[in-house]
């Protein structure tokens with residue numbers, strides 16, 4: 004500490020990561036309340052697998068293990084990924100996903116801060132591409148079906164694949180609201196008919212609308228703590244909602260409302276926790292807006308016209324690729340050079 | 352008054368900025384006291400940007416307080432004076448307050464304890480012309496006391512039709528520092544007298560004094576002191592936000608003008624002086640006092656934090672002893688915690704740049720945690736007052752991609768440290784920027800050297816080529832004369848032809864001369880290579896000339912070219928070794944002369960650049 008500044012603001016990385024994790028807690032609580040202990044199991048498995056992989060990779064790369072393992076970044080990755088997984092996915096799936104996301108998406112690119120792609124989304128995307136059936140088998144939230152799995156049955160199913168005698172998983176499985184809308188529409192069911200299903204609440208899915216609301220709450224906390232720039236969630240949600248709104252206005256029988264798009268699937272989680280990942284997004288103010296807007300657009304297109312029920316993960320990964328490019332072309336003018344920047348930009 | 356008060360409240364925020372803990376209370380309550388007269392003083396000769404002052408005294412000389420002991424050397428320089436009376440005991444390289452720890456020439460003065468002044472006279476500035484005023488301030492050693500020590504006389508004059516705004520930098524935004532605060536509270540009227548002088552000298556239409564809102568007493572004192580000023584003057588209270596005391600940031604705050612890097616604020620009609628500088632200008636002009644002392648804040652891990660009017664050259668150890676240094680101080684910051692540096696040792700003498708000395712202890716300044724990787728969170732960009740993207744500059748610096756860093760305006764970075772202050776990964780961003788800058792400077796230096804070598808080489812080639820050509824032309828002319836004489840003697844029918852030949856040759860020569868002149872202007876090597884090629888092409892055609900009936904003019908041109916070539920060869924063969932050596936020597940002398948001229952030009956340019964840079968530097972970081 005021989006050079007200026009001799010002061011630093013005491014907000015270490017760990018604190019930042021801790022606060023992000025803290026912001027996820029309300030959603031985790033609601034999620035567990037609605038879907039059962041499976042949620043916590045997935046989170047725990049992902050966390051352990053991510054930390055072990057992180058330590059292993061650091062050791063391989065001759066990095067100091069302690070400060071990096073404890074920086075909190077692997078935990079945040081693990082949680083975000085686990086929250087994207089079906090709560091009753093077999094145990095090995097989340098473990099494989101966590102290992103891959105840390106080893107492949109993070110350390111192969113040079114570790115914290117150097118990854119091109121959002122590690123949590125990489126883990127999720129690999130699994131949904133490789134195991135589409137398992138990854139779309141969600142149990143219905145509590146209260147939707149007459150029968151639900153208690154905690155021991157959930158554990159047994161996750162770890163051994165066995166259910167209590169006389170119960171088949173199909174009996175308790177259900178598609179997600181986004182998925183239901185998509186497949187039912189393809190079977191030419193009418194929108195009002197689809198929404199009569201017990202799966203749907205007033206604006207999103209039963210249970211899921213509360214989970215997404217909890218993400219929103221966590222997101223507001225992050226905004227308040229100035230940990231994420233408000234432009235990103237606002238732009239993302241505005242574009243997603245805006246496009247949805249246009250389609251919905253033109254043809255309400257075939258296109259769901261903006262509210263539905265906001266409160267279903269990973270929209271809120273994405274808006275505040277994933278699109279805002281600083282490492283894999285642009286850093287310029289204008290770049291962030293463009294980035295978030297395009298993710299919003301892509302999310303809608305994939306959801307409605309693409310092959311997957313939810314589009315956030317793929318939209319994010321696609322735009323991750325474009326982030327450096329966006330940065331390059333959105334460099335803000337520096338102090339005293341506002342007028343000149345046009346020329347400089349045209350040259351570069 | 353009311354309209355003006357409303358106006359005074361307006362300011363124009365700059366982007367970014369941070370608010371580190373202020374730590375001003377420790378020292379802001381204690382009035383300025385006179386510092387100790389130490390037994391020996393170590394006065395650095397390099398007390399301003401630009402050239403080191405030239406010593407006027409010898410070891411053993413007895414000097415009086417305020418006597419000039421070193422004179423300004425050149426335009427960008429300022430004089431140095433004896434801070435007290437005594438005897439010169441050494442003029443030698445010593446450690447100075449500089450981050451590099453380099454040795455620089457200092458005059459060591461043994462004080463006689465009498466503190467006897469030389470005779471002081473008031474300077475009649477109202478009846479002096481601009482040049483005399485500038486020389487006077489230079490000889491009084493007046494430099495920017497905000498930390499940049501830019502010679503003040505260089506900032507006076509210049510704008511012919513007057514200045515829009517004279518900005519007085521009293522923001523004092525760095526934590527811990529309170530010397531300007533105390534100065535304003537205690538000597539506001541003298542400061543305002545100084546402002547009046549500057550306003551007249553600069554023909555400023557408006558004066559704005561920028562003070563951060565954490566100095567209410569200073570604001571009141573200054574407001575009271577400016578009452579009754581006959582020109583437009585205001586104290587503008589700006590929010591406490593580092594680095595509002597950076598000259599450019601303050602100018603933006605007060606006038607909404609952004610001074611781009613490389614542009615002098617004067618070009619935008621603004622000039623900025625630090626408040627302490629203004630005070631010394633007043634003392635110099637009205638009391639004939641050179642800058643031999645300054646107010647310095649002694650704070651941090653000391654028993655009695657406060658502000659001391661200390662003699663320049665007082666060893667830091669004496670100042671620390673005066674303030675009651677505590678035993679567990681481990682090192683000392685010279686300047687503020689955001690932009691200052693650790694001094695190499697407490698034996699160094701106080702310089703005019705020394706506005707603050709902070710005794711450090713691990714309690715006060717806990718060791719910084721280890722650097723973590725950048726997560727591109729953008730906090731640094733949010734904090735950067737230069738509106739840079741520090742994380743990108745960091746990345747470019749780390750990957751040694753200096754060109755890219757330069758492209759992204761690395762040199763607009765004022766090294767304020769706001770980015771490093773907020774970085775959650777504790778990255779010492781400023782260090783990377785300093786490193787990148789120094790690498791670029793080093794590269795530029797070696798590139799300049801290479802350029803010079805290349806220029807020298809090209810110049811030589813060009814000369815050789817030209818000399819060859821000139822000689823050849825002379826010889827060709829001689830040959831033609833002979834030819835003409837022969838022709839006229841032989842056959843009158845041939846005379847007409849000879850005349851034609853001569854005319855053609857003259858045309859050719861004229862053309863050549865023109866080409867040479869052009870080559871002299873444009874790139875020399877192009878000409879050097881082009882000339883032989885055309886001749887080589889011309890040669891074979893010339894042989895065919897008599898056979899095919901080429902038009903006579905062309906034929907003559909070709910023949911002339913051939914003759915010239917022959918002459919060239921002959922000349923080269925005929926040249927004796929002595930002649931060759933003589934020619935070399937002549938060439939060398941010419942090159943050396945050209946180089947000397949270039950060096951002189953460069954020096955002039957450098958001085959000019961330093962002037963432009965320093966122009967905005969005064970008061971920065973205060």
Ligand code: SF4
Nearest residue numbers: 725727728729731774
């Ligand atoms: S504040 Fe630090 S971690 Fe954040 S972008 Fe800047 S350099 Fe990177």
Ligand code: SF4
Nearest residue numbers: 735764765767768770
């Ligand atoms: S040190 Fe340079 S890059 Fe960092 S905030 Fe200050 S001006 Fe910006």
